[in-house]
Amino acid sequence: MFIETVKWVGGIDGHLEMIDQRLLPSRFELLACRDTEALFEAIRTLAIRGAPAIGVAAAYGLCLAARAIPQDADGARAMIRITQQADYLASSRPTAVNLFWALDRVRRSAHAYATLKGFTLEGFRETILTQAHAIADEDKQMCLQIGRFGEPLVPDGGTILTHCNAGALATAGQGTALSPLYEAHRKSKRFSVFADETRPLLQGARLTAWELQQAGIETTVICDTMAAWLMKQGRIDAVIVGADRIAANGDTANKIGTYGLSVLAAAHGVPFYVAAPSSTFDLSIPDGSRIVIEQRNGEEVTTFRGIRLAPEDVGVYNPAFDVTDASRITAIITERGVIERPTKETIAEVLSRVRRS
Numbered sequence: 643m644f645i646e647t648v649k650w651v652g653g654i655d656g657h658l659e660m661i662d663q664r665l666l667p668s669r670f671e672l673l674a675c676r677d678t679e680a681l682f683e684a685i686r687t688l689a690i691r692g693a694p695a696i697g698v699a700a701a702y703g704l705c706l707a708a709r710a711i712p713q714d715a716d717g718a719r720a721m722i723r724i725t726q727q728a729d730y731l732a733s734s735r736p737t738a739v740n741l742f743w744a745l746d747r748v749r750r751s752a753h754a755y756a757t758l759k760g761f762t763l764e765g766f767r768e769t770i771l772t773q774a775h776a777i778a779d780e781d782k783q784m785c786l787q788i789g790r791f792g793e794p795l796v797p798d799g800g801t802i803l804t805h806c807n808a809g810a811l812a813t814a815g816q817g818t819a820l821s822p823l824y825e826a827h828r829k830s831k832r833f834s835v836f837a838d839e840t841r842p843l844l845q846g847a848r849l850t851a852w853e854l855q856q857a858g859i860e861t862t863v864i865c866d867t868m869a870a871w872l873m874k875q876g877r878i879d880a881v882i883v884g885a886d887r888i889a890a891n892g893d894t895a896n897k898i899g900t901y902g903l904s905v906l907a908a909a910h911g912v913p914f915y916v917a918a919p920s921s922t923f924d925l926s927i928p929d930g931s932r933i934v935i936e937q938r939n940g941e942e943v944t945t946f947r948g949i950r951l952a953p954e955d956v957g958v959y960n961p962a963f964d965v966t967d968a969s970r971i972t973a974i975i976t977e978r979g980v981i982e983r984p985t986k987e988t989i990a991e992v993l994s995r996v997r998r999s
Contacts, residue, residue, distance in 0.1 A: 662689045809821075820850070837854065880913045897963060
């Protein structure tokens with residue numbers, strides 16, 4: 643890919659480097675995180691965002707935590723530090739399940755090594771870094787497989803609508819919702835993309851449009867409120883979005899505004915696809931009513947980059963996500979295949995195959 647959103651630089655004493663997405667598209671800068679406090683702030687302020695990318699960054703965050711463990715620490719003390727820092731990073735954002743999944747996976751590997759009789763701090767750090775690298779590498783392969791499974795759903799000569807950013811900037815690879823588009827582009831399919839601006843932080847206008855433009859894919863930015871009119875005119879052939887958490891029954895949390903698009907798509911007979919890896923499914927919750935929705939600072943709505951857009955002291959409601967009912971989803975595109983008309987049973991069957999593989 644032409645974009646490397648998040649990567650580890652160096653060995654066990656290295657640091658985490660990421661594209662600072664707060665500055666795009668006007669400035670392209672890399673942000674270095676050398677401790678968990680810097681990473682926490684980067685996640686909280688959306689310097690890095692997108693469920694898979696947050697998961698990868700969090701995994702490497704425990705490598706940063708391991709750097710600060712005293713040299714004389716034994717396995718028990720080392721695990722206390724890792725557990726505390728994992729809990730700390732997990733509190734940065736509540737909705738994206740990949741954050742918790744990645745932290746738990748690294749923590750389990752760390753615990754397995756910490757209980758060995760031959761424990762060394764260097765070996766402990768190497769174990770954590772190896773697991774974080776594995777998560778990043780798997781994310782890259784996951785993106786590629788989602789693209790390959792989703793590419794046939796991109797109509798030659800058609801137009802795709804996407805919301806927020808679920809591309810390379812949201813993952814360690816080539817994205818989830820945008821991955822089928824990249825694969826279709828490689829096969830020389832003719833298509834164009836409408837990118838919702840995605841208020842209030844304009845991830846569609848700032849990030850998706852920039853990313854697709856870099857790849858040479860024809861892209862048009864629209865206000866969120868224009869999607870209905872385009873569908874009525876018959877100018878949208880499919881909607882493809884990402885996901886931050888998917889419940890056991892297929893209800894899907896994604897950037898605020900996604901639910902509205904699913905309603906519009908159903909009303910106009912437009913296929914509505916969700917692209918997400920198996921790590922985004924949370925089988926511990928039966929449906930979308932159990933998904934915790936992050937409430938963000940009202941200034942994201944009333945101001946933009948320091949410019950006030952609304953009166954002082956006006957009330958603000960600013961949920962970062964909404965939940966789309968599984969019944970409105972045409973299919974979920976995963977790295978293991980396409981789940982058409984997702985249900986609890988079909989999702990469980992696909993994910994059980996993932997765990998066996």
